[in-house]
Amino acid sequence: MPDETRIETEHGNQTHEIRTWPLFWEAIRDGFKRFEIVLNRHYLPDDTLHVFEFVPCRMCRGRGSIQEYGRISEPKCEHCQGSGGRYSGRLLIVPVTYVVTRHRGLGREYAALSLGTPREEQGAHYPSDPDPHCIP
Ligand SMILES: [Zn+2]
Numbered sequence: 689m690p691d692e693t694r695i696e697t698e699h700g701n702q703t704h705e706i707r708t709w710p711l712f713w714e715a716i717r718d719g720f721k722r723f724e725i726v727l728n729r730h731y732l733p734d735d736t737l738h739v740f741e742f743v744p745c746r747m748c749r750g751r752g753s754i755q756e757y758g759r760i761s762e763p764k765c766e767h768c769q770g771s772g773g774r775y776s777g778r779l780l781i782v783p784v785t786y787v788v789t790r791h792r793g794l795g796r797e798y799a800a801l802s803l804g805t806p807r808e809e810q811g812a813h814y815p816s817d818p819d820p821h822c823i824p
Pocket of ligand 1: 745772
């Protein structure tokens with residue numbers, strides 16, 4: 689193990705809201721994607737992820753702004769009014785089973801999470817934070 693690698697051994701009981709694009713959301717739901725790379729907000733094993741599906745705007749591809757050649761400022765996307773997309777209402781509840789931080793190749797501000805078996809919530813659900821953490 690590289691010297692700096694840190695494996696979180698404490699156990700938590702926090703819930704973290706994240707959002708992800710449909711391709712990744714479905715890969716988690718279907719059991720193919722068993723990890724997340726996230727900004728490290730003190731994730732611990734036994735924490736729970738609430739994974740909200742976020743459908744990116746087709747015009748700005750989720751950016752919320754339009755890049756124009758030669759312009760420094762990026763005008764707000766008119767199609768999505770700068771929101772970058774919309775929540776579908778679909779929610780997965782996913783246990784965090786393992787947490788690694790400070791690993792070579794993983795930026796200092798990030799954590800790699802192993803995910804347990806996801807459970808899809810019925811009905812429509814939306815994050816309490818309108819802009820939860822997202823790394824598409
Ligand atoms: Zn847009």
